[in-house]
Amino acid sequence: MITTALHHLHEAISTCRKCPDAGYFAQSSDVVIGMPVTLPRMMLVGQAPAASLRSKGLPFSGQAGRVLFRWLAQAGFSEDDFRANCYFTAITKCYPGPARNGPGSGDRAPSTAERRMCRPFLERELELVQPRLVLAVGRIAIEYFLGPLDLATAVGSTFNQPGRTIVPLPHPSGVSRWTNAPDNRARLDRALRALADLRL
Numbered sequence: 481m482i483t484t485a486l487h488h489l490h491e492a493i494s495t496c497r498k499c500p501d502a503g504y505f506a507q508s509s510d511v512v513i514g515m516p517v518t519l520p521r522m523m524l525v526g527q528a529p530a531a532s533l534r535s536k537g538l539p540f541s542g543q544a545g546r547v548l549f550r551w552l553a554q555a556g557f558s559e560d561d562f563r564a565n566c567y568f569t570a571i572t573k574c575y576p577g578p579a580r581n582g583p584g585s586g587d588r589a590p591s592t593a594e595r596r597m598c599r600p601f602l603e604r605e606l607e608l609v610q611p612r613l614v615l616a617v618g619r620i621a622i623e624y625f626l627g628p629l630d631l632a633t634a635v636g637s638t639f640n641q642p643g644r645t646i647v648p649l650p651h652p653s654g655v656s657r658w659t660n661a662p663d664n665r666a667r668l669d670r671a672l673r674a675l676a677d678l679r680l
């Protein structure tokens with residue numbers, strides 16, 4: 481059963497110590513993965529979970545989530561509808577700690593080495609869930625699926641890969657100012673229109 485295999489995978493993720501054992505800050509998070517009752521065909525892949533105090537038990541439930549769900553409303557999804565039909569996960573599964581620049585500078589971006597160590601978990605999630613539509617949220621998630629494209633090239637386009645379509649989105653973190661530029665806001669609007677057309 482796929483759901484049993486996913487359950488075992490989630491257990492393996494929650495007990496994984498690869499990053500701390502390699503000297504990285506990595507706080508195990510029980511909220512990075514959000515799975516609806518039935519196996520969905522849509523997957524959202526973010527960068528890494530937020531600190532548990534900010535996550536309130538659900539992925540994207542803090543400030544970044546408010547921005548994300550405002551965007552998704554533009555594509556025709558209510559938050560409940562989206563959460564009920566999407567498997568949430570991230571490039572790395574543990575909270576990576578705050579950025580070094582101090583308060584207000586967001587969370588630390590997981591290093592290449594951490595992303596490499598965590599990669600088999602996401603590969604297995606993709607294999608089990610087999611999403612037909614993947615929202616790649618933020619530069620690191622976009623790079624995983626599409627290679628080193630810059631945001632301006634990726635956001636606003638859709639990318640067909642065997643068995644799935646990738647819709648890149650910028651990260652909705654309050655730290656990012658990318659969508660403040662009118663051209664970038666237009667790219668985001670195009671991405672949300674494409675997402676509305678691709679709704680499963």
Ligand code: SF4
Pocket residue numbers: 493494496497498499500506572573574594597598
């Ligand atoms: S981020 Fe991934 S590889 Fe690193 S400790 Fe957490 S689950 Fe393991």
